[in-house]
Amino acid sequence: MEAMNYKNKKTKHFDKWAKDKSPLLAMASFVLAESAEDTLEFLQKFKSGKLIENILYLPPINQWLNLYRNHRKLYKGVSSALRAIDSQTSDLVDFYEFHLGCFYESKKITPEEKSKVIDSLSPEELKENFTIAQKRARELETQMMELFNSADNVDSEALDEKEEKKRARRFLQTPEIIFYLRVWIPCFLIYGIYPPYLLRKARSGNEDAIEKLLRLDKSIIDDPKIKETFHQASIVQKRGKFYLMTDAIQKAPKVRIEIQSVKYALAGLISVASIALGQRLTAAEINRLFDAIARDSGKGIIDEDIAVSPESFEKAVQRYRTFWQVIPKADSK
Numbered sequence: 001m002e003a004m005n006y007k008n009k010k011t012k013h014f015d016k017w018a019k020d021k022s023p024l025l026a027m028a029s030f031v032l033a034e035s036a037e038d039t040l041e042f043l044q045k046f047k048s049g050k051l052i053e054n055i056l057y058l059p060p061i062n063q064w065l066n067l068y069r070n071h072r073k074l075y076k077g078v079s080s081a082l083r084a085i086d087s088q089t090s091d092l093v094d095f096y097e098f099h100l101g102c103f104y105e106s107k108k109i110t111p112e113e114k115s116k117v118i119d120s121l122s123p124e125e126l127k128e129n130f131t132i133a134q135k136r137a138r139e140l141e142t143q144m145m146e147l148f149n150s151a152d153n154v155d156s157e158a159l160d161e162k163e164e165k166k167r168a169r170r171f172l173q174t175p176e177i178i179f180y181l182r183v184w185i186p187c188f189l190i191y192g193i194y195p196p197y198l199l200r201k202a203r204s205g206n207e208d209a210i211e212k213l214l215r216l217d218k219s220i221i222d223d224p225k226i227k228e229t230f231h232q233a234s235i236v237q238k239r240g241k242f243y244l245m246t247d248a249i250q251k252a253p254k255v256r257i258e259i260q261s262v263k264y265a266l267a268g269l270i271s272v273a274s275i276a277l278g279q280r281l282t283a284a285e286i287n288r289l290f291d292a293i294a295r296d297s298g299k300g301i302i303d304e305d306i307a308v309s310p311e312s313f314e315k316a317v318q319r320y321r322t323f324w325q326v327i328p329k330a331d332s333k
Helices: 012-018 023-034 036-048 061-066 071-083 087-108 111-120 123-151 161-172 175-191 195-203 207-216 218-222 224-232 236-248 259-276 283-296 310-326
Strands: none
Touching (some): 012 023, 012 283, 036 259, 175 207, 195 207, 207 218, 218 224, 259 310, 283 310
């Protein structure tokens, strides 16, 4: 694959890494791994509140609390809002959904079952299925390359600023997007757990979960069980929990965003993508990918941000692979 396919940057070491990978997997891996700095900047803006400062209202409390449990509604709302931004974003959502779907389907079938299916097919059927798979892969690769190349050709000054602002306001007025930005994303990135699980622990009386949730989402005080916990904590004998809750509701989450965590998260996503594309990358291969990009960028022989033991990196990839798999899907209950 020519280096010019990757933002016209020199990619000597990356090209060596990619030589035995499918072009689609190589491109997706490069884009994700190289986006670490931009992703960190995004998260820092999120932490500062700049990304949600234009949110001027919250959905009604009952609708808000329902989003903790109704994954189907949350997913559909988020994906619909993203698709409404522009055609490129819509195509990327489709791309993500297709490969995440492939990943889940592949998990349902054991190697033995796969062998049985293959053995049951005639040579003609095998050839037909292989041809279809090849065609689909070529279509996806062409689509992604067009998206990737067009991103460098956008004249930002030619965009209609008023239309962009209107579209952004519409985007930020969607209840599901507001919840996703204010609760869902930061809950995992800050605490490493999803809101429904944290709420479940808080509703059972776990003080650590109660404190974390109240720091993140003040509205959760209206959850019936959390409200009852607060009510019962008002008596003298339980004032410790009462003060914990009143203190948490006045403060923001304790958070420190580092480039290492961002790269771990992206490594997990690369792992998920490789499995979905049928060419699973090991943690060591993903580590070498980041090292190759660091060398091509002139930052050193290895990526110092993730210079940890192979065992530590593999555990991080496994942990964040779970993160990308648990993102609410349309079929979630």
